[in-house]
Amino acid sequence: MPETPTDVRQRSAEHVAWEPAPADRPIAFVSPETRRRAKFLFPAMPSRSRWLAKIRPQPRTWPDRFRASWEEETAFGHPFLFLPLLIALGAILWFSARDPPGVLILTVLSCVFCIASIALLSRPGLLCAGIIVATSLLLGATFAAFETEGSPTILLDSPVTTTLTGRILSREISGRNAYRYIVALQRTEAPTLRRPPATLTLMVRNGGPANVGETIRGRARLSPPSGPALAGLNDFGFDSFFKGIGAVGYAYGKPEILSGAGSKSAGQGSAIDTAWAGLAVWREAIGIRIRATIPGDAGAIAAALVTAEERAIGRDSITALRNSGLGHVLAISGMNMVLAAGTLLVGLRTGLSLVPGLAHRVPIKKIAAAGALVMVCFYILISGGAVSAVRSWIMIVIMLVAVFFDRPSISLRNVAMAALVILTVDPSAVSGPGFQMSFAATLALVAGYARWRERKATAGRRSGNDRFAGIRSFLAGLFLSSLMGGVSTMIYSAAHFNQLPAYGLLGNMLAMPVIGIVVMPAGLIAMLLMPFGLDTLPLNVMGYGIEVMLAVARFVSSLGGQVSTGRLPQSAFALIAIGGVVCCLLRTRLALAGLGLVAAGLCIAFLAPSERPALVIAEDGRLAALIDGTAGASNRSRPPAFIYGQWTRALRLESHVAPISRADLALPEPPAQEPAPTAETRRRPAFPTAAARASLQRLIGEGTPGRFSCVPDQWCATTSREGWVIVTVEDRRLIGSACDVADIVVTSANPVFSTCRSGALLASARMLRRTGALELYADPAMPGGRRIVPAMEGLSRPWQRHRAYDWRRDAYDDDAPSSEGSVEPITDEES
Incomplete structure (x- = not known):
């Protein structure tokens, strides 16, 4: 017989009727069930703290309070949740190290620490915790080293x-x-x-x-x-x-x-290659079918939601979606898969429950979960198997498999298990924004959902029969999910993209109901009916929903675009990110430590000096820009959007100053040699040195300081506010003359000399290939009054090793010069 409320009260009263433990006895743990029963027995009490004080004495000192909170976290199994975080930190440390240890050393150390961790598990304490932390970090570094060592990728060495x-x-x-x-x-x-x-x-x-x-x-x-x-x-x-x-x-x-x-x-x-080729053809056919049914950008977005093909979407629509905070919709992420799997799970379970007596004979929830599992596997195949989609697929699969074993599908433990699987198979994903943002949003939503479910259960008992409770719950859930998802990914958007959507919360609140109720369910139905040729109607419904989403994106984008944050200090990013994870993983007062880390990171981010370089140089030597406050003056009228856009966001630039054209100062082409040059001496005749220097001096003297003056196809010159004379050279025959006049010479060519005899900095293709992009800061304490910050330091890592390859000798040139003054200079006339 089921228990009556009276039986529950009597059994609960017997359960809590015991004397408080002495002060010297270890503090007893109070289970969540006991807490719930206590609140049920004493609903008139304003809080549970007084009742809990009767059955468990409160610790008075900070060490005792910390120990009590940690015991409660341990009882809930929360220490396990920190393993993915520690392994991820170990992988990041290995990837960011200039000379990381090899696979053999890491494997031996990992084995030793694993044995030590197992031996100390029976004796918990600070030593055991320290060993487990070190073991997790070593495992992350080992996984990263194994993946790097096993990668067969060969990167092209030069254009x-x-x-x-x-x-x-x-x-x-x-x-x-x-x-x-x-x-x-x-x-x-x-x-x-x-x-x-x-x-x-x-x-x-x-x-x-x-x-x-x-x-x-x-x-x-x-x-x-x-x-x-x-x-x-x-x-x-x-x-x-x-x-x-x-x-x-x-x-x-x-x-x-x-x-x-x-x-x-x-x-x-191989058979695998043939299967992937067949899937690619199938995927392309689905995309063509969707775009043929839904015209315009709506059809391109619908195809992107199914097949991850985003390049057919118009630039204006992509800009509107990003400025409104809806750019994540285009990626095959956890949200897309959750909506698709949830729609099928709920729909299939509801349909099976309508069959009389079926729910009493078979577990329809598990049948629906099996159908959703098949669907997400099909989804990952037609989406092209992108890295972000695979991460989302692993997470959804673990959650659906949990249903088969009658375990909670939405829990922090399942999120941690999914993260462990991904970190073991693909540890390099941890350094990318996709992994970090998807797991941060998932972690925040799952943790917030757990707390919301507890409060909702309490509010439901208090509210009784409230006809508007469902509507309020839906609106509150929509607001909180958008808020938690947006806030949890802000730091990663600022760190990786150096900008934040100004009204991203508003855009998500207005568009997500349409996406969740109309777009994704209609898309799922269309995919199920497409083999039968009955997908036209659901695709049209999906298209109408996407049009509404685009209208919302354009409206929100018109209110304000992206907020530029600039480059964040690495310490600030690490503190805020780790603090946010700690807040989500812990449920006791120890979570306040996470808030402390977040506060410390915010203080560093706001108080750190935002120093801008005086000059930035692209790694190909074709683009250079003077930075003066929020304005950038480049040597290109239309600088490459890919590079200059990153400079704009990282340095918080607001305006671009185009160069002044001085075609009147162009040097005439010298007469051809007599006889004509042969194949062995295929060189154009050099410009007269005196004429070249005179033309360059006029170009500098008549120009505007802080703004480039350019002779098309020959060179550009300017004077910075620090007094540096900067020349960018396009015609390699003018490099020698530029070295005699300028303080800084930038060129995409490879001259026969590596330094200027005048002592000027020569940023040639050879140097930039090893250093990457350069930032120059005014620093009187440094040689030449310049402090140079390269984008890359050293070429020992495999994804940078190709830059040291010399195709002429078919060998790696580890002794090549990496900075000015490292090779005996050659006279300028020899260039």
Whole structure:
């Protein structure tokens, strides 16, 4: 027989009727069930603290309070939740180290500390806790070292134009009549690369598409993945190394499709490659079907929600979504999978419950969970298997599998298990914004949901029959979920993208109901009906919902765009991020320690001096900019958006000062040599040194300080507020004259000398290849009054090692100069 309320009260009273423990006896732990019963027995009491004081004496000293709180956290199993955090920190420390230890050393140390941790588990204390922390950090570093050592990626060493032959692995529409291919490189000609990458991305414009599995051949310009635009910014070489992409490039014209080679090449691969090629064709067909049914950007966004193809979306729509805080909708993230899996889970369970007597005979909840599990597996296949999608898939799979074992599907333990799986398989993901933002949002939502569920249960008993309770609960849940998701990812958005959406909370509150109620359910129904040709109606409903979402994004974006935060100090980012995790993982007063870390990080972020460099130089030597307050004066009228956009966000620039054109100071081309130069002496005649110096001095003297004056295709010059004379050279024949006049010379060429005889700083392609982008600060204590901050320090790490390769000698040039003054200078006339 079920217990009556009277039986529950009597049993609960018997359970709590015992004498308080003496002061010298260890503090007894009070289970959550006892707390709940106590509140049920004494509803008139304003709080539970007085009743708990009767059954458990409160500790009076801080050590006792800390010990009591830690015992309560341990009883709930919360120490386990910190293992992913410690392993992630170990991986980050290894990736960020200049000369990290090798795999063998880390493996031996990890084994030793694991044995010590197991031996000390029976004797808990500070020593045991310290050993476990050290073991977790070592495991994270070991996982990172193993992944790096096992990566077969070969990064292209320098830009090159070559004729390539390769097999198409996948393709994606990238704007009007343009395609982006992922190509498995098979052969290169004219020239033949000595270190060819295995896989590359190739952009093809104004040409008919080639099918997946076909072999193409054509002339292309290939470049290695770019490094950080400034020190502390995202290293795209790191991302490409672990994604297996060794080069990026674009084709000259339409590549030739080798007749009869498509099917043969596709068949020569392994069974896994053939299966992936088939999935890529299937995925592309789904995207084409969606875009054909839903016109415009709404169709491109709908295809992106299903297949992760975002390049067909218009730039204006992407800008509106990002400025309104809805850019996360485009990624196949945890939100998309949760909405899709939740829709199928609830819908299938509701449909099965309508069958009379079925719910009493079979576990319909587990059947619905199995259906949702099959659906998310199908979703990850058609989405292309992106890294962010795989992380979300692992998390959803663990939560659905928990249903089979009658465990809570939404819990911090499941989030921790998903993080452990990802860190073991793909530890490099921990340093990217995708992993950090997705798990931060998930952690905040799960922790907030647990506390909200407790308060909701209490409020439900107090409110009784309230007809508006459901509406208030829905609105409150929407507001709190948007608030927690936005606040928890703010620090990562500021650290990785250096900006925050001004009205992101408003955009999410207005758009998320439409996405969760209309867009994702309609998309799920469309995918289920597409094999039968009945997907037109649900796709149209999905398109209408996306149009509403775009209208909301444009409205919110019109209120204000992104708020620039600039580069955050690494210490501030670490303190705020770790403090936020501690707040979510702990439930006692120890969570206040997390708030303390967050407060300390905010103080460092606000009080740290925001020093801007006087001059920034891109790693290719083609772009340089003077920084004066919030204005940037570059040597390009239209600087590359990819690089200059990162400078704008990191340095909080508000305006761009274009250079002044001085075509009247162009040096005339010297007469050709007699006889004409042969193939062995293929050099253009040099400019007269005196005329070049005179022209440069006029260019500097007649120019405006703090603004570049440029002679097209020859050079640009200016004088900074620090008094530096800066010259950027495009024609390599003018480097020697620039060295004689300027203090800083920037060029994308490789002169035969590595330094200027005048002592000027020569930032040539050879130097920038090893240092990456440069920042120059005025510092009287440094030589030349300049402090140089490179974007990269050392080239020992595998994703930077290719920069030290010399293709002429087919060897790594570890002794190459990395800064000025390291090689005997050569006279300028020899250039």
